[in-house]
Amino acid sequence: MTAVLLRLDGDRAAAWLAPGGPGAARLGRALDDSRADAVLIGAERVAGPAEQAVLTAPGLDPSVVATLLAHHTRRIGLVVTAAPQRDHPFNLARRVASLDHVSDGRAGWLVGDRDLRALGGPPVWTDHALGTATTADAVTVVRELWRSWPADAVVADHRRGVFTESHRIAHVDHRGAFDVAGPLPLPEGPQGEPVVLWWWTGGADSGPADAVADALVVPGPGVVLAPGPRFVPVSGPGVCPPAGVDGVVVRLDDLPPEGLADRLRDPRDAPAAPSTTLRRRLGLPDRAPTPPGAGRPFAPVPASAAGSGATR
Amino acid sequence: MRNDQLTLNVNVLDVGLHLAAWRAPDLHGRSFLDPQHYRRCAELAERGALDALFLADVPAIRDDPRMKPSRNLEPTVVLGTVAAATENLGLIVTASTTFNDPVELADRLLSLDTVSGGRLGWNAVTTYHEATAANFGLDGHPDRATRYARAGEFVDVVRALWDSAATGRAVHHRGEHLALDGLLTVPPSAQGAPAIVQAGGSAWGRDLAARSADAVFSAELTLEAGQRHYADVKDRARRLGRDPDAIRILPGLVTVLGGTEAEALARHESYERHVPAGHALGRLGGVLGVDLATLDLDAPVPDHLLDDPPEPERFRGALGFREAVVRVARERRPTLRGLLREFGGYGHRLVVGTPEQVADTIADWFETRAADGFNLMPDALPSGLEDFVEHVVPLLRARGLFRHEYAGTTLRERYGLAGTGAEKGATA
Numbered sequence: 001m002t003a004v005l006l007r008l009d010g011d012r013a014a015a016w017l018a019p020g021g022p023g024a025a026r027l028g029r030a031l032d033d034s035r036a037d038a039v040l041i042g043a044e045r046v047a048g049p050a051e052q053a054v055l056t057a058p059g060l061d062p063s064v065v066a067t068l069l070a071h072h073t074r075r076i077g078l079v080v081t082a083a084p085q086r087d088h089p090f091n092l093a094r095r096v097a098s099l100d101h102v103s104d105g106r107a108g109w110l111v112g113d114r115d116l117r118a119l120g121g122p123p124v125w126t127d128h129a130l131g132t133a134t135t136a137d138a139v140t141v142v143r144e145l146w147r148s149w150p151a152d153a154v155v156a157d158h159r160r161g162v163f164t165e166s167h168r169i170a171h172v173d174h175r176g177a178f179d180v181a182g183p184l185p186l187p188e189g190p191q192g193e194p195v196v197l198w199w200w201t202g203g204a205d206s207g208p209a210d211a212v213a214d215a216l217v218v219p220g221p222g223v224v225l226a227p228g229p230r231f232v233p234v235s236g237p238g239v240c241p242p243a244g245v246d247g248v249v250v251r252l253d254d255l256p257p258e259g260l261a262d263r264l265r266d267p268r269d270a271p272a273a274p275s276t277t278l279r280r281r282l283g284l285p286d287r288a289p290t291p292p293g294a295g296r297p298f299a300p301v302p303a304s305a306a307g308s309g310a311t312r
Numbered sequence: 313m314r315n316d317q318l319t320l321n322v323n324v325l326d327v328g329l330h331l332a333a334w335r336a337p338d339l340h341g342r343s344f345l346d347p348q349h350y351r352r353c354a355e356l357a358e359r360g361a362l363d364a365l366f367l368a369d370v371p372a373i374r375d376d377p378r379m380k381p382s383r384n385l386e387p388t389v390v391l392g393t394v395a396a397a398t399e400n401l402g403l404i405v406t407a408s409t410t411f412n413d414p415v416e417l418a419d420r421l422l423s424l425d426t427v428s429g430g431r432l433g434w435n436a437v438t439t440y441h442e443a444t445a446a447n448f449g450l451d452g453h454p455d456r457a458t459r460y461a462r463a464g465e466f467v468d469v470v471r472a473l474w475d476s477a478a479t480g481r482a483v484h485h486r487g488e489h490l491a492l493d494g495l496l497t498v499p500p501s502a503q504g505a506p507a508i509v510q511a512g513g514s515a516w517g518r519d520l521a522a523r524s525a526d527a528v529f530s531a532e533l534t535l536e537a538g539q540r541h542y543a544d545v546k547d548r549a550r551r552l553g554r555d556p557d558a559i560r561i562l563p564g565l566v567t568v569l570g571g572t573e574a575e576a577l578a579r580h581e582s583y584e585r586h587v588p589a590g591h592a593l594g595r596l597g598g599v600l601g602v603d604l605a606t607l608d609l610d611a612p613v614p615d616h617l618l619d620d621p622p623e624p625e626r627f628r629g630a631l632g633f634r635e636a637v638v639r640v641a642r643e644r645r646p647t648l649r650g651l652l653r654e655f656g657g658y659g660h661r662l663v664v665g666t667p668e669q670v671a672d673t674i675a676d677w678f679e680t681r682a683a684d685g686f687n688l689m690p691d692a693l694p695s696g697l698e699d700f701v702e703h704v705v706p707l708l709r710a711r712g713l714f715r716h717e718y719a720g721t722t723l724r725e726r727y728g729l730a731g732t733g734a735e736k737g738a739t740a
Binding site for chain 2: 010014017018019024056057058059060061063064065066067068070071072086087088090091094095097098099101102117121124125126154155156158161162163164165166169178179180181182183185186187298299302
């Protein structure tokens with residue numbers, strides 16, 4: 001089945017959510033009812049080619065929009081757009097992972113090489129130039145951070161007096177365009193790792209993006225399909241994807257949000273899936289588990305496996 | 313004119329201030345990650361017409377995760393879901409001026425302010441936690457003077473960027489720590505821009521507060537020290553030409569409530585008995601920057617350990633917390649055991665008692681100008697907040713010190729409100 005990703009640009013988000021707009025509850029309902037798989041929030045920030053009218057119109061920070069929608073939706077995936085330009089990968093990793101917790105595993109990150117909104121300028125946290133290599137390094141370290149604190153290390157064991165088995169948390173000690181020691185101060189979320197989509201503008205050889213991202217948004221048909229899914233932006237109600245891609249990106253402003261489902265989905269499609277993680281919804285594989293002892297432990301293994309639990 | 317109504321925020325420290333709060337029977341092991349937990353706290357705060365829900369933060373693991381949760385979820389994400397579930401409650405987010413970019417942060421905070429209907433406050437901190445620097449590729453933690461110099465510039469730039477969203481005129485800044493050209497395009501917020509809160513207790517922090525803050529979070533353990541800190545910040549503001557009443561001084565207050573004193577003590581003990589031996593001593597030693605483990609518990613702390621650090625700009629801890637403890641130790645000369653009891657292991661004032669006793673101490677600090685209100689830190693959440701809202705808030709209302717319902721929708725309006733007839737109806 002073809003995946004459908006809605007594109008909610010900053011100007012549309014602002015029109016819905018700023019004072020006087022229809023509000024987050026109505027937008028959330030329309031998005032869930034649309035039966036689309038995910039909404040790409042603030043995609044104009046990385047989507048080439050740049051569209052000045054959208055980029056200079058009033059907009060809202062994508063992660064803020066996503067957190068409101070987390071409260072007002074139950075099904076649709078919530079994908080936050082950000083470039084590693086002004087946002088440090090550590091902060092980004094923590095925000096998207098937090099979104100994964102508050103949305104029950106529906107979080108994703110749409111990355112691109114640079115932020116095309118007025119938030120441009122030189123990269124703040126690295127001497128490396130913006131571009132494919134720097135973006136790939138940011139994605140790599142973010143994904144390492146997402147694996148730094150295993151979910152089941154939180155045991156809240158009253159008898160042993162252990163809240164988290166802290167020796168199972170590991171530093172990432174990443175060196176690259178970004179040097180990050182880690183760990184993330186947050187256990188893994190419901191989908192292990194949020195989904196990473198890369199809005200690819202780098203030409204025919206998308207190898208660097210394929211190596212680190214879960215899926216790519218590519219400019220048009222004709223791109224080799226391997227190894228991850230690819231999504232193409234399409235226009236208007238003709239949402240049928242060209243051959244060789246796995247889904248489409250539809251701009252929300254091309255369609256009135258209410259009644260979207262009828263246009264986006266073949267009525268013969270299966271009914272809207274019950275609540276599930278974004279990773280499963282897009283048919284992406286779960287990540288391979290991190291082998292134990294892979295990183296420098298955050299804390300030493302306690303002397304007694306049963307926990308010394310000295311209390312007074 | 314001084315606002316004659318208390319400001320009361322609740323500081324939602326995950327599942328409560330106490331080290332063992334995660335054991336509370338109304339919680340599950342993952343409550344600290346559950347948006348429903350934070351929404352429940354917010355709904356209680358809104359039921360009590362509290363001013364705001366406050367979230368502290370450090371972008372690193374701060375407290376030992378083996379013992380407890382510690383500020384794990386990113387606070388703008390939590391406040392976004394809280395904003396969606398509430399209508400009037402103020403939302404105060406902590407964000408570091410050392411480990412954020414001003415343009416990105418200004419954009420994110422103004423967006424949250426706009427979509428919440430003008431309810432956001434920003435607690436601008438410089439972050440004194442050592443291990444954080446390594447998460448951001450910095451070799452050593454920047455010293456205090458550098459952090460505060462950057463912080464001053466950072467806060468000014470963020471405010472200029474917020475203005476740019478309204479005026480459409482770009483900011484062009486070339487300073488010692490920051491250089492940028494930026495223009496925000498966020499739609500206007502109902503309060504213009506987020507309120508600014510400051511939490512540093514050092515001289516640098518107090519200057520920053522006096523210059524730019526709408527509210528100050530402080531840590532004072534005694535009434536006398538609270539009054540001095542209060543007067544000091546207001547004086548600094550006056551000298552800078554600001555109206556001293558335009559800054560709200562809000563010390564932290566740890567509450568442990570019970571229907572009777574015995575019940576409160578029993579509740580406290582039910583958590584305290586899980587605290588490992590030596591934990592409070594370690595925390596106090598950390599605050600003072602000295603090792604206390606070898607000292608006699610039944611003698612006062614030796615004077616030389618209380619002297620100012622020889623190079624305050626190099627002292628690694630938080631100077632505000634240190635000064636609060638040193639004042640108590642010098643003025644009352646308690647034994648180390650007594651000092652530990654007073655300190656409570658947390659650095660903020662701890663009151664264990666009945667709703668009447670808690671209301672008395674709040675009124676006392678307010679009326680004698682040690683505080684304009686408090687940053688409440690219930691021992692365990694949501695139960696400690698529910699008890700406060702159900703039992704302490706009505707007493708404060710009966711004394712005419714606290715609103716019965718919200719007046720004004722934005723956080724700035726709430727902090728700046730002079731007492732109105734509607735709000736004073738309490739004495740009836």
